[in-house]
Amino acid sequence: LKIGVLVSGGGTNLQALIDKIEEGYIGNCSIVTVVSSKEGVYALERAKKHGISATCIARKNYADIKEYDEALIKHFEECKVDLIVMAGFLSILGETFVQRFKGRIINIHPSLIPSFCGKGYYGIIPHQKALEYGVKVTGATVHFVELEADSGPIILQKAVYVKDDDTPETLQKRVMEEAEWEILPKAVKLISEGKISVEGRRVRIKD
Numbered sequence: 001l002k003i004g005v006l007v008s009g010g011g012t013n014l015q016a017l018i019d020k021i022e023e024g025y026i027g028n029c030s031i032v033t034v035v036s037s038k039e040g041v042y043a044l045e046r047a048k049k050h051g052i053s054a055t056c057i058a059r060k061n062y063a064d065i066k067e068y069d070e071a072l073i074k075h076f077e078e079c080k081v082d083l084i085v086m087a088g089f090l091s092i093l094g095e096t097f098v099q100r101f102k103g104r105i106i107n108i109h110p111s112l113i114p115s116f117c118g119k120g121y122y123g124i125i126p127h128q129k130a131l132e133y134g135v136k137v138t139g140a141t142v143h144f145v146e147l148e149a150d151s152g153p154i155i156l157q158k159a160v161y162v163k164d165d166d167t168p169e170t171l172q173k174r175v176m177e178e179a180e181w182e183i184l185p186k187a188v189k190l191i192s193e194g195k196i197s198v199e200g201r202r203v204r205i206k207d
Ligand code: GRF
Pocket: 007, 008, 009, 010, 011, 012, 013, 014, 043, 087, 088, 089, 108, 109, 110, 122, 123, 124, 172, 176, 180
């Protein structure tokens, strides 16, 4: 399975994926390209350290979403990717991109969708909202990407308990360490093993 990873920042989810592939936890998979929407982000350094092609296709260089979609599509078609993983990607993918790779794009979101998700909920914000609301449990979700942000069929989720003394930062760190870095590689593994089937909104995992 050839994987393309979209990043915009620190790349800790990318790192988790790289590590699990290198450890052999995920077989018959290779990350053939890492693409960042922003210049100079550490995620690109992580890719380079592991001999993975790292490219910046900066969102700011494109007039609108459609042009950006087309630049990304061109790149991923050249790389012949089978699966696109959004890992801390902070830009927006438009209709053109989503239709072109429908069913082959997954995203990691730092909450239990449908809570604390959708437009404007990214990075630290879902954790701030979870603490403001006073939920006792939050977590992370891996889902297929459809046009509306964070709306596609859910593949995996993992819960993380909120602690009374949590700050958005401590909560984000624990959700990343205990949930994101586990379920993103696991979802890629399941897909690479052909164990995922989608029926409407329901994702079934063959065990
Ligand atoms: C994290 O909050 C993650 O939940 C979200 O983007 C942020 C940074 O991720 N997907 P990464 O370290 O760049 O993978």
